[in-house]
Amino acid sequence: MRLPHHLQERLAAGLELRRQGYRTRFAPSPTGPLHRGNLRTALLGWLEARLRGGVWLLRIDDLDGPRNRPGAEAAILDDLRLLGLHWDGPVARQSDHRGVYATVLSALRQAGRLYPCRCSRRLLADVSAPHGALAVYPGYCRNGPPLWGPQAGRLPSWRLRLEPGALRWQERCGCAGGQDGPADVGDVVLRRADGVVAYHLATAVDELLMGISEVVRGEDLWPSTGAQVAVMAALGADPPSYAHVPLWRDGQGERLSKREGAEGLAGLRRRGLDAPGVIGALAASLELVPPGSRLSAVELADGLSLEGLQGCLRRGQGAKT
Numbered sequence: 001m002r003l004p005h006h007l008q009e010r011l012a013a014g015l016e017l018r019r020q021g022y023r024t025r026f027a028p029s030p031t032g033p034l035h036r037g038n039l040r041t042a043l044l045g046w047l048e049a050r051l052r053g054g055v056w057l058l059r060i061d062d063l064d065g066p067r068n069r070p071g072a073e074a075a076i077l078d079d080l081r082l083l084g085l086h087w088d089g090p091v092a093r094q095s096d097h098r099g100v101y102a103t104v105l106s107a108l109r110q111a112g113r114l115y116p117c118r119c120s121r122r123l124l125a126d127v128s129a130p131h132g133a134l135a136v137y138p139g140y141c142r143n144g145p146p147l148w149g150p151q152a153g154r155l156p157s158w159r160l161r162l163e164p165g166a167l168r169w170q171e172r173c174g175c176a177g178g179q180d181g182p183a184d185v186g187d188v189v190l191r192r193a194d195g196v197v198a199y200h201l202a203t204a205v206d207e208l209l210m211g212i213s214e215v216v217r218g219e220d221l222w223p224s225t226g227a228q229v230a231v232m233a234a235l236g237a238d239p240p241s242y243a244h245v246p247l248w249r250d251g252q253g254e255r256l257s258k259r260e261g262a263e264g265l266a267g268l269r270r271r272g273l274d275a276p277g278v279i280g281a282l283a284a285s286l287e288l289v290p291p292g293s294r295l296s297a298v299e300l301a302d303g304l305s306l307e308g309l310q311g312c313l314r315r316g317q318g319a320k321t
Helices: 005-020 036-051 072-082 094-110 121-126 181-185 199-209 219-234 265-270 275-285 297-302 306-315
Strands: 023-026 055-060 114-117 157-160 166-168 178-180 189-191 214-218 241-245
Touching: 005 023, 005 094, 005 199, 023 036, 023 214, 036 055, 036 214, 036 241, 036 275, 036 297, 036 306, 055 072, 055 094, 094 114, 094 157, 094 189, 094 199, 157 219, 166 181, 166 219, 178 181, 178 219, 181 219, 189 199, 199 219, 214 219, 219 241, 265 275, 275 297
Parallel strands: 023 055, 214 241
Antiparallel strands: 114 157, 157 189, 166 178
16 A cells, blocks of 8 residues: 555654664543553553663543543643653644544545445444444445445445454463454444544554554453554554553452542542552552552662563563562
């Protein structure tokens, strides 16, 4: 697929950054405060970046305007600063990259890799997978006419025409790094019918442009990886490595309820925890330090070995060092 020269240059620059060393990112959405799981994932990525002498970047995934909450981005930045999780370089925002996404979509469309889809939400709801699993689009519009304009007052969504075969990536945690394209992923939406760029496209493009070598994020996002790898492959690029870290669970191994999991830094502080107490609680939940520990993020990093932290990631639990 031929990409515009300026986009080729930007992608090449990102891949060169990846080759220069460890680069990861924390990418919250400004839809509300960071909850405990978000804070712990941020801490893990920050720790590994510091122990590997790498770069920890901050990106705000703010494309879905109706879900964004006023003041949420400022609160996220304040929480990270209070915990001593200082990021490298300026804050990146997906809303500033809309022109790049539009260029990528145009190139994919001209190459025949996209097709218009006019399936309604009701129709797709009828084929949703059971038990909360991700539904795979059955391809109703795959062989339809390439009519991109409005019909009955509605524009189509744009779907990626997925190639047959497996989608693979290097995975350090959780499940193996691979999904079957047609069976597990399907033709995902890259541009919604309302014109908003979809999560998979924006995320995949930004990982490449930012030179991300390692994605550290929650294991609940593992099912999204195949779609993002497919976008990168369509652009002729290899994916970064991934570490899908464990979610916060209670003593019985159950995922925390929405109410419990939503408690952010403000709630922890109302319970009497200051910044060292919060860092200690996050680290203790991974068995990196004893319960009740109080320390700064820098002190935690100074007391850890890279091997101990990576052992925590591989096992899906903490490792005492």
